[in-house]
Amino acid sequence: MSLSDNIMADMKKAMKDHDKIKLNTVRMIKSALMNEKIKLGHDLNADEELTVLSREKKQREESIEEFINASRNDLAEETKKELTVVESYMPKQMSKDELAKIVKDTIKEVDAKGKSDFGKVMKALMPKVKGRADGKEASAVVRDNLN
Known part of the structure; x- marks a missing residue:
């Protein structure tokens, strides 16, 4: 339907x-x-x-x-x-663990080295989690992983 x-x-x-x-x-x-x-x-x-x-x-x-x-x-x-x-009406939201795993995979995928690669990681990550994770939460997890 x-x-x-x-x-x-x-x-x-x-x-x-x-x-x-x-x-x-x-x-x-x-x-x-x-x-x-x-x-x-x-x-x-x-x-x-x-x-x-x-x-x-x-x-x-x-x-x-x-x-x-x-x-x-x-x-x-x-x-x-x-x-x-x-x-x-929205898809089921991701757990923090699922989001953290996708963030780590995306960081490896784009070969991010530090804070300066934040935009590159977010650009690759957001299409993967669209509608299933909050953007603020995703950026916080990316920021934590890049530090």
């Missing part, structure tokens, strides 16, 4: 269940996917869909942080629920 089919099925279920947060979140995801499709001018492949989902996830994570800093816990809680819905 494709992501679009999953979203449509979940949207119908959320309507029947009167689950407003899930319904609104699924509609936002559907809209973001449609906007990306229009922007690119073709049907989205799995990588492009993952990019859109990652963007939606990151937006919600940043919003939660801002709401907490502004002492708006009510909005933070609602956004956390939205984040859970978005994450349900």
Whole structure:
């Protein structure tokens, strides 16, 4: 079942269940996917869909942080629920051990010697972990391994 089919099925279920947060979140995801499709001018492949989902996830994570800093816990809680819905469409996240192994392999692969090769390692690493690991976490692991 494709992501679009999953979203449509979940949207119908959320309507029947009167689950407003899930319904609104699924509609936002559907809209973001449609906007990306229009922007690119073709049907989205799995990588492009993952990019859109990652963007939606990151937006919600940043919003939660801002709401907490502004002492708006009510909005933070609602956004956390939205984040859970978005994450349900994303692939399973890597464990720290899996990420560390891929980072070490990538460092060997690009023959990185020190901190100056950080960009080269990240450029080779990110396509391998796209959607399955957070960029901040990945850069921290790379930085630790290059020191």
